[in-house]
Amino acid sequence: MQAPLRPVQGERFQPTGFADLGPATYKVPVRAENGQWRTVDKLLVESVQSVANRLEAVCWDPDSDDLVQPLRGLPYVRVERNGKHLTNSLLEAHRINSPYILEGSGGAFLETLKDELMAEEEGPVDLRHAARVIFRYDPNSVLHGVFLATSKIAGGRIRLQRLISGFIEATDIYPVESGGVKNDRINPSGDAAAGYGNVPYHRTEYVAREITAFFNLDLQTLRSYRLGAEAEELLITLALWKIQRFLRVGLRLRTACDLTAGPLTADALPELPSLEVLEERLPELIERVPLWREPRVTVIEGEPEKGRRKAAKKEEA
Numbered sequence: 001m002q003a004p005l006r007p008v009q010g011e012r013f014q015p016t017g018f019a020d021l022g023p024a025t026y027k028v029p030v031r032a033e034n035g036q037w038r039t040v041d042k043l044l045v046e047s048v049q050s051v052a053n054r055l056e057a058v059c060w061d062p063d064s065d066d067l068v069q070p071l072r073g074l075p076y077v078r079v080e081r082n083g084k085h086l087t088n089s090l091l092e093a094h095r096i097n098s099p100y101i102l103e104g105s106g107g108a109f110l111e112t113l114k115d116e117l118m119a120e121e122e123g124p125v126d127l128r129h130a131a132r133v134i135f136r137y138d139p140n141s142v143l144h145g146v147f148l149a150t151s152k153i154a155g156g157r158i159r160l161q162r163l164i165s166g167f168i169e170a171t172d173i174y175p176v177e178s179g180g181v182k183n184d185r186i187n188p189s190g191d192a193a194a195g196y197g198n199v200p201y202h203r204t205e206y207v208a209r210e211i212t213a214f215f216n217l218d219l220q221t222l223r224s225y226r227l228g229a230e231a232e233e234l235l236i237t238l239a240l241w242k243i244q245r246f247l248r249v250g251l252r253l254r255t256a257c258d259l260t261a262g263p264l265t266a267d268a269l270p271e272l273p274s275l276e277v278l279e280e281r282l283p284e285l286i287e288r289v290p291l292w293r294e295p296r297v298t299v300i301e302g303e304p305e306k307g308r309r310k311a312a313k314k315e316e317a
Contacts, residue, residue, distance in 0.1 A: 001272065003247055004262040005168065005211040012176050012205040014256035015045045023204065025173065043173040043206055046213075046253055051166035052144050054250050055242040056090050059140070070241070070279040073286040073296065076138050077101050077109065081302040095141040096134065097148050104300035110152060113137075119154030130158050131225035136293050142225070143239055163218045164239045166246075172209035179203050205256060213261065215243050227291070234285045237278055244275040 007013050015023045024044035032038050046054075061068045065085040067076070077089040079100050092098035102110040116133045119125055135142045145162040148154070182199040190196025217239050222232060247261040264272050273281075
């Protein structure tokens with residue numbers, strides 16, 4: 001699947017950057033009409049990892065500290081501290097492998113997973129069984145993949161790969177060099193390392209002939225899990241909803257990278273369902289899945305802040 005993007009205003013946009021690298025630019029060989037090869041300059045605007053995080057973020061309503069309305073009823077793991085929401089399996093970078101989840105409630109959830117997964121430290125891992133167990137606690141972790149790296153569960157060998165992936169790249173790119181100065185109106189020659197003085201800075205943005213968001217959904221791996229028709233239909237619909245909602249509300253990637261999307265299309269399909277159609281389908285599909293456990297939201301008590309400080313002081317000692 002793919003969707004054309006463009007800046008909301010003007011032509012310039014700021015790509016993602018990487019430590020000790022900066023923007024990821026690269027050249028792609030293409031064959032010209034005369035049969036000769038030439039290169040096209042490309043730019044990674046948003047990485048696979050970042051798009052995964054953004055596809056998960058559109059599921060959460062920070063105002064109510066709950067799933068957005070069309071997804072209510074989906075299982076997830078919620079961590080609370082002193083009765084207040086702290087984090088959850090949709091927002092954590094490693095989903096249910098987050099230490100806040102596995103170590104919360106005295107490690108109770110980790111022990112529950114260990115018992116239900118029934119995976120030995122040696123021998124082959126049954127990924128179908130693992131996918132079924134993880135699906136019941138957090139379908140999001142099945143869609144986006146999870147690596148239970150803890151040695152306490154199957155020696156850290158349970159890994160579900162991503163079913164849904166996406167990235168954004170720009171073609172025929174040109175850098176736009178600019179910059180500015182942080183002015184100190186009291187002491188322009190002050191110590192810059194301490195935050196004083198006039199400090200000039202450099203800024204690189206880009207323009208491009210085209211910007212495209214790409215997505216793919218691995219149906220073969222999904223079907224290999226044998227979760228059942230209802231679960232498969234839900235995961236496919238949920239994946240399409242995440243993509244359409246991200247394209248609708250999630251494209252303010254950075255302060256200087258605010259994009260808008262054209263229609264989402266797929267080479268193998270004549271038409272993809274709209275966000276509105278998907279939102280109508282989801283509540284019914286959620287209730288049809290027979291695999292859910294009750295209660296659907298697994299609540300874990302996070303370690304109290306005082307306890308964390310005491311533990312840190314003990315380690316220091």
